[in-house]
Amino acid sequence: MNFDNFDGIDIVDKISLLRNCKSAERNIMISPYNAIANSRAALEILCKGLIKKNNVEQIKPQPKICKNCNMPIEDTVNLPPNLATMIDTCLKEGLFTNEDAAALIRKNGNDTLHANKGAQKLHVVNAKNIEKAGSCVQALYTLFKEVFGQELLVPDFDLNKVPFGYYEIVRAVPKAPNEVICGDNNYFVKDPQENYYYFQVFHRNSMEERDNELGARGVLTGNKIKEEKVIY
Known part of the structure; x- marks a missing residue:
């Protein structure tokens, strides 16, 4: 997967940072909600780590002003840094x-922080949400490449390396014109035990939550045919 390229980085809280990054990438195809939430969490850890590593002064949130008295609202004074101010500091x-x-x-990630209709819609596994999740993870990768790329000489983000959860894609096979599947490809994949499968994925627009081996939230079905020989 793509974020394996950054295993050699040196930054504060590296383990938690990479765990969130890799979880975000694994979840793109199976749980867009979690992919976006993990991306936001990773960005926050990245900002904190860069600020601490470079020993720079953190921008503080500005208090809200009361419209009636034109004075700062007490509850908004001396608030701790938030993601917006961390980003501003890094920039x-x-x-x-x-x-x-x-x-x-940050924008898409904020939608995962509140129990509203926007967050509920992100739980649906469909092409629109997968694209949104993928854009967040790619944006995170872009930031990582800017921060760590010169040190590690990492390649660009490769969509063909995005796994289905813990199923790693070995090879993408273009779908036939009459195949009703999500995306443009079928896939040869392998699981953590090195078992190989031919994988077709179908995404259905549904608010129903159903547990399955590829992830909960929404309905995702896979036609998984085990291969008896190794696929190169």
């Missing part, structure tokens, strides 16, 4: 420069 100090990537992750 101001030049710790990374891709404001659009950070804003995309």
